[in-house]
Amino acid sequence: MKEKDLTVSIRFPFLKFPLFWSAHTNSIIECEHFIEALNECHKAEYIKKVFGLCNVPKDNLSKCLHETRVAQSVVDLQARKKKRENIEKKWKQMREEEYGKDMKLKKVIEEEMKRRGEKA
Numbered sequence: 001m002k003e004k005d006l007t008v009s010i011r012f013p014f015l016k017f018p019l020f021w022s023a024h025t026n027s028i029i030e031c032e033h034f035i036e037a038l039n040e041c042h043k044a045e046y047i048k049k050v051f052g053l054c055n056v057p058k059d060n061l062s063k064c065l066h067e068t069r070v071a072q073s074v075v076d077l078q079a080r081k082k083k084r085e086n087i088e089k090k091w092k093q094m095r096e097e098e099y100g101k102d103m104k105l106k107k108v109i110e111e112e113m114k115r116r117g118e119k120a
Helices: 022-030 032-043 046-050 055-099 101-116
Strands: none
Touching (some): 022 032, 032 046, 032 055, 055 101
16 A cells, blocks of 8 residues: 555545555554544445444554554664663773773772863
Protein backbone atom coordinates (compact mmCIF):
# COMPACT_ATOMS: atom_id res chain seq x y z
CA MET A 1 0.00 0.00 0.00
CA LYS A 2 1.43 3.37 -0.99
CA GLU A 3 1.59 6.20 1.50
CA LYS A 4 -0.63 8.45 -0.61
CA ASP A 5 -3.34 5.75 -0.47
CA LEU A 6 -3.39 5.94 3.33
CA THR A 7 -6.03 8.61 3.71
CA VAL A 8 -8.97 8.74 6.04
CA SER A 9 -12.01 10.94 5.95
CA ILE A 10 -12.08 12.98 9.11
CA ARG A 11 -15.51 14.32 10.05
CA PHE A 12 -16.22 15.29 6.47
CA PRO A 13 -16.55 12.34 4.10
CA PHE A 14 -15.93 14.52 1.04
CA LEU A 15 -12.54 15.72 2.34
CA LYS A 16 -9.46 13.53 2.39
CA PHE A 17 -6.58 14.28 4.77
CA PRO A 18 -3.26 12.47 4.91
CA LEU A 19 -3.28 10.22 7.93
CA PHE A 20 0.42 10.42 8.75
CA TRP A 21 3.62 12.10 7.72
CA SER A 22 6.39 10.09 6.14
CA ALA A 23 8.29 9.97 9.47
CA HIS A 24 5.70 7.52 10.76
CA THR A 25 6.09 4.86 8.09
CA ASN A 26 6.84 2.15 10.69
CA SER A 27 3.57 2.92 12.44
CA ILE A 28 1.75 2.78 9.13
CA ILE A 29 3.26 -0.58 8.21
CA GLU A 30 2.55 -2.14 11.61
CA CYS A 31 -1.01 -0.79 11.78
CA GLU A 32 -1.86 -1.17 8.11
CA HIS A 33 -4.68 -3.68 8.65
CA PHE A 34 -6.33 -1.32 11.18
CA ILE A 35 -6.07 1.56 8.71
CA GLU A 36 -7.65 -0.57 6.00
CA ALA A 37 -10.48 -1.61 8.36
CA LEU A 38 -11.18 2.02 9.22
CA ASN A 39 -11.12 3.02 5.55
CA GLU A 40 -13.57 0.22 4.72
CA CYS A 41 -15.86 1.30 7.52
CA HIS A 42 -15.79 4.89 6.29
CA LYS A 43 -16.59 3.73 2.78
CA ALA A 44 -19.64 1.85 4.08
CA GLU A 45 -23.05 3.34 4.60
CA TYR A 46 -23.30 6.75 6.24
CA ILE A 47 -25.70 5.44 8.89
CA LYS A 48 -22.97 3.16 10.27
CA LYS A 49 -20.78 6.19 10.91
CA VAL A 50 -23.67 8.07 12.51
CA PHE A 51 -24.36 5.29 15.02
CA GLY A 52 -20.69 4.87 15.88
CA LEU A 53 -20.06 1.53 14.22
CA CYS A 54 -16.70 2.85 13.01
CA ASN A 55 -15.57 3.62 16.55
CA VAL A 56 -14.20 0.12 17.17
CA PRO A 57 -11.84 0.17 14.15
CA LYS A 58 -10.82 3.71 15.10
CA ASP A 59 -10.08 2.66 18.69
CA ASN A 60 -8.10 -0.34 17.47
CA LEU A 61 -6.07 1.92 15.19
CA SER A 62 -5.44 4.38 18.01
CA LYS A 63 -4.26 1.57 20.30
CA CYS A 64 -1.96 0.17 17.62
CA LEU A 65 -0.44 3.58 16.90
CA HIS A 66 0.02 4.24 20.62
CA GLU A 67 1.80 0.91 21.11
CA THR A 68 4.15 1.52 18.19
CA ARG A 69 4.87 5.06 19.41
CA VAL A 70 5.65 3.80 22.93
CA ALA A 71 7.87 1.04 21.57
CA GLN A 72 9.73 3.54 19.39
CA SER A 73 10.16 5.94 22.30
CA VAL A 74 11.79 3.14 24.34
CA VAL A 75 14.22 2.46 21.50
CA ASP A 76 14.96 6.19 21.16
CA LEU A 77 15.52 6.52 24.92
CA GLN A 78 18.04 3.68 24.90
CA ALA A 79 19.86 5.26 21.96
CA ARG A 80 19.99 8.63 23.75
CA LYS A 81 21.36 6.98 26.91
CA LYS A 82 24.10 5.24 24.93
CA LYS A 83 24.99 8.48 23.15
CA ARG A 84 25.11 10.33 26.49
CA GLU A 85 27.41 7.67 27.96
CA ASN A 86 29.77 8.06 25.00
CA ILE A 87 29.80 11.83 25.42
CA GLU A 88 30.54 11.53 29.14
CA LYS A 89 33.39 9.11 28.41
CA LYS A 90 34.87 11.63 25.97
CA TRP A 91 34.52 14.44 28.55
CA LYS A 92 36.23 12.31 31.19
CA GLN A 93 39.03 11.48 28.76
CA MET A 94 39.48 15.19 27.96
CA ARG A 95 39.61 16.09 31.67
CA GLU A 96 42.13 13.31 32.29
CA GLU A 97 44.28 14.58 29.44
CA GLU A 98 44.14 18.08 30.88
CA TYR A 99 44.52 17.35 34.61
CA GLY A 100 45.96 13.84 34.71
CA LYS A 101 44.46 10.63 36.00
CA ASP A 102 42.10 11.03 38.98
CA MET A 103 42.20 14.81 38.44
CA LYS A 104 45.34 15.15 40.62
CA LEU A 105 46.52 18.35 38.93
CA LYS A 106 43.12 19.99 39.41
CA LYS A 107 43.17 19.10 43.12
CA VAL A 108 46.66 20.59 43.47
CA ILE A 109 45.54 23.78 41.68
CA GLU A 110 42.44 24.09 43.89
CA GLU A 111 44.50 23.58 47.08
CA GLU A 112 46.99 26.23 45.96
CA MET A 113 44.14 28.65 45.21
CA LYS A 114 42.63 28.02 48.65
CA ARG A 115 46.02 28.60 50.24
CA ARG A 116 46.32 31.91 48.42
CA GLY A 117 42.73 32.84 49.27
CA GLU A 118 41.51 33.00 45.68
CA LYS A 119 38.18 31.69 44.43
CA ALA A 120 38.22 28.66 42.18
